[in-house]
Amino acid sequence: MLSKTRNILKSRGYRIFEKPYELNIVAYRSKHVRSNRFDDEIHVFYKNELDKWVYHVFPATTDPGQYWLDNPMHPQGTAFLKKGQYVNSYVIGLHRGIYEAIVQVEDVTVIRDYD
Structure with missing residues (x-):
């Protein structure tokens, strides 16, 4: 998922933060706009002190x-x-x-x- 997300961001000309613990926070919206549902996702990724990417996905709502x-x-x-x-x-x-x-x-x- 990291490479997919990074490719999407690069294709849109967005900045990708690469210093240790600089957060990249990306919201993936579901195909449907539905209120009162956690049907979207927040993806958070960053490099750690070992220069390794760390990637998290959280259920969320953007609506x-x-x-x-x-x-x-x-x-x-x-x-x-x-x-x-x-x-x-x-x-x-x-x-x-x-x-x-x-x-x-x-x-x-x-x-x-x-x-």
Whole structure:
């Protein structure tokens, strides 16, 4: 899976981080947009101190929950992150000031669900 992911990133001109413990985080979306389901995957890979690649896959969702689709916070609809690479847009921080998570610190491009 590492070579497939790296080839996809290279074909799109995305940066691949190769210094020890610099994380490459890639979301693979399922073919269907379904709220309230962990049907996507987050792939995290990096080189360790021995210069060996380490690769992890986590179940995840990249889709907003049904509540936010039905009750958007923004008048133009609920935001979906547009495909792309967002270098230095996320860091480990506190989500809602409560628990550690990957949180957004720079602008990203979103697409709005208008209905």
